[in-house]
Every structure is written in C-alpha cells, then in structure tokens.
Amino acid sequence: xxxxxxxxxxxERYRDMIPxxxxxxxxxxxxxxxxxxxxxLKTTANRLxxxxxxxxxxxxxxxxxxxxLRLEMDRPGRMLEHLMGHIYPxxxxxxxxxxxxxxxxxxSVLDICAAPGSKTTQISMHMENRGLAVANEPSAARIVxxxxxxxxxxxxxxxxxxxDGRHFPRYQFDRVLVDAPCSSQGMARKDLKVLxxxxxxxxxxxxxxxxxxxxxxISLVRPxxxxxxxxxxxxxxxxxxxxxxxxxxxxxxxxxxxxxxxSPGLEEWEGTDYGGELKRCARYYPHxxxxxxxxxAKLIKT
Amino acid sequence: xxxxxxxxxxxxxSGLAFLRRGRMIWAxxxxxxxxxxxxxxxxxxxLRESPWKPTTNALQxxxxxxxxxxxxxxxxxxxxxxxGETQELKAEVEDGYVVVLYQxxxxxxxxxxxxxxxxxxxxxRRMDEGGQEECGCDMG
Numbered sequence: 001x002x003x004x005x006x007x008x009x010x011x012e013r014y015r016d017m018i019p020x021x022x023x024x025x026x027x028x029x030x031x032x033x034x035x036x037x038x039x040x041l042k043t044t045a046n047r048l049x050x051x052x053x054x055x056x057x058x059x060x061x062x063x064x065x066x067x068x069l070r071l072e073m074d075r076p077g078r079m080l081e082h083l084m085g086h087i088y089p090x091x092x093x094x095x096x097x098x099x100x101x102x103x104x105x106x107x108s109v110l111d112i113c114a115a116p117g118s119k120t121t122q123i124s125m126h127m128e129n130r131g132l133a134v135a136n137e138p139s140a141a142r143i144v145x146x147x148x149x150x151x152x153x154x155x156x157x158x159x160x161x162x163x164d165g166r167h168f169p170r171y172q173f174d175r176v177l178v179d180a181p182c183s184s185q186g187m188a189r190k191d192l193k194v195l196x197x198x199x200x201x202x203x204x205x206x207x208x209x210x211x212x213x214x215x216x217x218i219s220l221v222r223p224x225x226x227x228x229x230x231x232x233x234x235x236x237x238x239x240x241x242x243x244x245x246x247x248x249x250x251x252x253x254x255x256x257x258x259x260x261x262x263s264p265g266l267e268e269w270e271g272t273d274y275g276g277e278l279k280r281c282a283r284y285y286p287h288x289x290x291x292x293x294x295x296x297a298k299l300i301k302t
Numbered sequence: 303x304x305x306x307x308x309x310x311x312x313x314x315x316s317g318l319a320f321l322r323r324g325r326m327i328w329a330x331x332x333x334x335x336x337x338x339x340x341x342x343x344x345x346x347x348x349l350r351e352s353p354w355k356p357t358t359n360a361l362q363x364x365x366x367x368x369x370x371x372x373x374x375x376x377x378x379x380x381x382x383x384x385x386g387e388t389q390e391l392k393a394e395v396e397d398g399y400v401v402v403l404y405q406x407x408x409x410x411x412x413x414x415x416x417x418x419x420x421x422x423x424x425x426x427r428r429m430d431e432g433g434q435e436e437c438g439c440d441m442g
C-alpha cells in the first residue's frame with residue numbers, strides 16, 4: 001500500500017492539468033471494464049452478438065466505435081470466440097489510435113512499434129485484409145506474440161519486420177502509426193505498479209527516443225500522408241513536447257471522435273510553450289469515459 | 303487442396319500470393335514488400351505431413367465456405383474437440399483433414415479416420431476443464 005501511495009504522488013504534478021482531479025484519482029482504484037474488439041476478418045458484429053446472446057453473456061456497445069464491445073464477464077480467454085479469433089481483448093482507449101489513423105483497403109501502412117499486435121490487427125481489419133500492413137518490432141521476444149496474434153486474427157496483409165524504429169529502412173507508406181514506448185501511467189487501472197516506476201527522468205529519456213521514432217515515421221510517409229502519434233501516459237514531456245518537435249515537417253489535424261469525451265492537448269506546461277496548434281491533440285483521462293488514459297495526435301506530412 | 307478437398311470457391315484465394323518457406327506455405331494479400339521481413343502473411347498449410355495439413359488459422363478464416371469434408375459438432379463433442387481429445391463420431395466425410403465447426407463457426411482442423419475425429423487444435427489453443435492459459439491480449 002505504501003508503494004502505491006508513492007506511485008500516486010507522481011500524479012500530483014498533474015493536479016492543475018487534469019480536470020476533476022480527485023475524481024481522476026478515485027477511478028484509478030477501480031478495475032477497467034472488459035472490452036473486446038470484434039474481428040471483422042473472421043466474423044461480423046451481428047454474428048458475434050448472436051453467439052453472446054445464446055451464451056447468456058451480457059454486452060454493451062461503445063458509443064464512438066462500432067467494432068468494440070464491453071463484456072459483462074471476466075475471462076475472455078476462456079471463450080470459444082477467443083479461440084476462433086473472433087474477438088481481441090483490447091482496452092477501449094487502445095482502439096482510438098487506429099480509429100484516428102483510419103487506414104483504408106489497398107493502402108500501405110506501417111505500425112512502427114507493433115507488439116503485441118492489438119493495433120496491427122486492427123489496422124489489418126480496417127484494410128479488409130488488402131494492401132500492406134507492416135508490423136515492426138525491434139525485440140525478438142516481443143515478435144513471438146505479435147506474430148501469433150496476427151495469425152490468430154487471420155491477417156493476410158501483415159508483414160513483420162524487426163528494426164529499431166529510429167532506423168527503419170527507406171520506404172514510402174500512406175500512413176504510419178507511432179504507438180510509442182512510454183511511461184504507461186494511463187495503464188494504472190490495470191496495474192498500479194506502473195506509477196511506482198515513474199520518474200520525470202524516465203519521461204525525459206523516453207522523450208528523446210520518441211522524438212527520434214516520430215521523426216523517422218514522418219520521413220517514411222508520403223507528403224500528405226498521415227502519422228498518428230499516441231502514448232498511454234499523461235506526461236507532457238512524452239506527448240505535446242514530442243509532437244512540438246516535428247511541427248516543421250507536419251501539421252496537426254483535430255482528433256475528434258464523436259461520442260468520446262476528452263481534453264485538448266496542452267499549449268504550455270510548467271513554463272514551456274508548445275504552441276497553440278497543440279490543442280488539436282486529444283487527451284483522454286480515465287474518469288471521462290471510464291477507460292484507461294491515452295494521448296493521441298494526428299499529423300499530416302507537409 | 304482448398305478447392306479439391308473442401309470445395310472452397312476459387313475467388314476465396316484469388317489475388318493472394320503463396321510463398322513457401324521451409325515446409326510451410328504462407329498466403330499474403332499481394333506483392334510482398336521490398337523490405338527485409340521476418341514473416342510475410344499467414345501460414346496456411348504444412349507440408350510436413352502427408353497429405354498436406356491446413357492450419358487452424360487458415361481454416362478459421364475460410365472454412366465456413368467449405369462445401370465438403372466439414373463436420374458440425376454438438377456441444378459435448380465441441381467440449382472434447384477443444385480439449386484436444388479424440389472421439390468416436392459418425393460423419394459423412396472422407397478420411398483425412400476436415401473442417402470442424404460449432405454453431406456455424408469454425409473451430410479448427412480435425413483428422414478423421416476410421417470413424418474417429420482426432421482434434422488437431424494446437425496445444426496452446428486448447429481449452430480444458432481446469433482453465434485456459436492467459437490469452438494473448440494486451441490492454442495497451
């Protein structure tokens with residue numbers, strides 16, 4: 001318990017940044033709702049709902065995304081629908097970046113930090129298994145579950161690569177997703193320990209890595225192409241401060257998903273001015289939608 | 303094999319590229335990218351056995367369209383299949399690999415021989431009474 005209090009102290013720096021801060025702290029002690037993504041490569045939302053009805057499993061739809069469901073149960077890994085690859089257990093906020101990226105059938109798309117594959121398989125699904133989705137992951141150990149998940153979901157258009165994202169070889173994609181390595185404070189409802197591991201120094205170290213990966217992503221997309229940058233943390237050093245570094249090469253577009261409550265990106269933090277455009281980014285806090293926490297920015301290469 | 307054994311309509315596989323790597327056949331949506339890749343596409347068939355064996359993932363993707371050599375299980379038979387068991391079963395199929403379904407959805411691959419259905423579900427996908435291993439999901 002003492003350790004958790006230490007972890008919570010790392011959030012105090014956000015007291016003025018996060019609206020209704022005490023509500024925010026309270027919801028962190030409650031478990032996340034179980035959400036799954038419907039895998040349209042293997043089933044349809046209606047077929048899945050029929051099977052859930054028959055099995056007596058309660059569910060509700062997400063207000064903002066037609067392919068996600070909240071399930072009233074706690075062991076999705078025991079469902080036949082999981083064995084058959086009809087569902088992918090995925091936190092609701094984790095479905096946001098690909099919805100913003102909005103890949104289309106036949107395009108070429110890179111997921112530059114892909115493991116374990118929740119977003120890669122979501123990209124493949126939006127592309128209706130056509131075109132090219134490259135799933136990149138530098139760690140050999142993390143490629144194993146990435147490959148298994150892509151195959152379980154029936155992805156025919158995924159190629160797996162193993163590069164350091166900062167040095168991904170020259171190629172031209174229509175869209176790139178940078179779901180960056182981060183300090184993961186937004187995952188606290190799943191595991192409060194992520195808060196204990198936090199330090200500002202860790203954010204600043206990650207900042208350097210994140211900027212380099214995002215710069216590479218912009219080099220890899222065609223002019224006019226889309227780069228989505230996302231993290232599951234609140235630290236501005238890993239969010240607005242990263243995006244602000246590439247605005248000489250790309251412009252921001254609004255992240256607006258109707259049905260989802262969020263806050264605009266920060267224009268400044270602790271005396272650092274990031275610029276007015278940064279309000280086009282979106283911050284999603286757990287108490288706004290009863291989810292995890294996420295940051296998303298949509299960039300168009302100029 | 304997909305058309306001959308399972309009667310799949312040819313358009314299911316049209317437009318796909320097939321690549322052989324080791325003793326596996328992979329299917330990919332189009333031209334593989336000009337990049338050094340770890341893997342490209344989905345493993346659909348193993349050449350390690352004779353006859354060639356379709357993968358669970360490929361059958362789950364295409365098997366609903368099978369018009370031949372498909373077995374529809376009842377609830378108790380399904381429980382035994384997903385536990386990885388072999389069971390006596392009367393079915394109107396030829397001996398060899400079959401598509402196994404429950405409530406109209408594909409569970410995976412079975413080997414049918416001499417009136418018995420042998421589950422071919424990979425060990426890591428099986429579900430038994432005791433409990434299933436953690437799923438390969440992520441929350442992030």
